[in-house]
Amino acid sequence: MEAKRWLEPFSTDVQADGTLTPERLTGEQRLSHLRAIYEAVPESMPDQVVYRVYSMPVPERASELQTCTTVLEPGTVGREYFMTKGHFHAVRDRSEVYLGLSGEGLLLLATEEGDHRVIEMSKGTVAYVPGGWAHRSANTGSDPLVFFAAYVGDAGHDYATVLERGFPILAVMGDDGPRIVENPRYRVSAA
Ligand SMILES: [Fe+2]
Numbered sequence: 001m002e003a004k005r006w007l008e009p010f011s012t013d014v015q016a017d018g019t020l021t022p023e024r025l026t027g028e029q030r031l032s033h034l035r036a037i038y039e040a041v042p043e044s045m046p047d048q049v050v051y052r053v054y055s056m057p058v059p060e061r062a063s064e065l066q067t068c069t070t071v072l073e074p075g076t077v078g079r080e081y082f083m084t085k086g087h088f089h090a091v092r093d094r095s096e097v098y099l100g101l102s103g104e105g106l107l108l109l110a111t112e113e114g115d116h117r118v119i120e121m122s123k124g125t126v127a128y129v130p131g132g133w134a135h136r137s138a139n140t141g142s143d144p145l146v147f148f149a150a151y152v153g154d155a156g157h158d159y160a161t162v163l164e165r166g167f168p169i170l171a172v173m174g175d176d177g178p179r180i181v182e183n184p185r186y187r188v189s190a191a
Contacts, residue, residue: 070146073144086108087134110169134162140173
């Protein structure tokens, strides 16, 4: 039989808490998976889920769009807010759009040269992430930060570069709210 030329159209409902119907949980990151991104994780902290990703099932090719929702729990490690691992796209020039669904947070962006930007995220924020910018989200509120993302289908994820070099800036809890500070662990270029 001849292979179908086009994908079958489909729909998914996003719940207020970011989960999808039908259920599409594809990834769960616990604190123990994320130790390397924080300055120090106290041994006394429970190994809780920091964020979950719910993805639509679409082939990873440039003709499609990948879409997912992320639910990032509130919390801190020391003064650093709970955050996602952060990544460049493996294909560097691939872009992405975020839509805030609930909660409060910051979208941190950085180029490989160390240039950086911050976008405040809340319900209704549409953030455009151009190609070349690594992106990481931090939950600065007391409720889960939930956002939807759509990106070019073959973008892929390069987590290693951010893990090796760190991110140039950090979102930390200040005396009167979130603050952005330089990351002392950041290395401008890989050794
Ligand atoms: Fe991305």
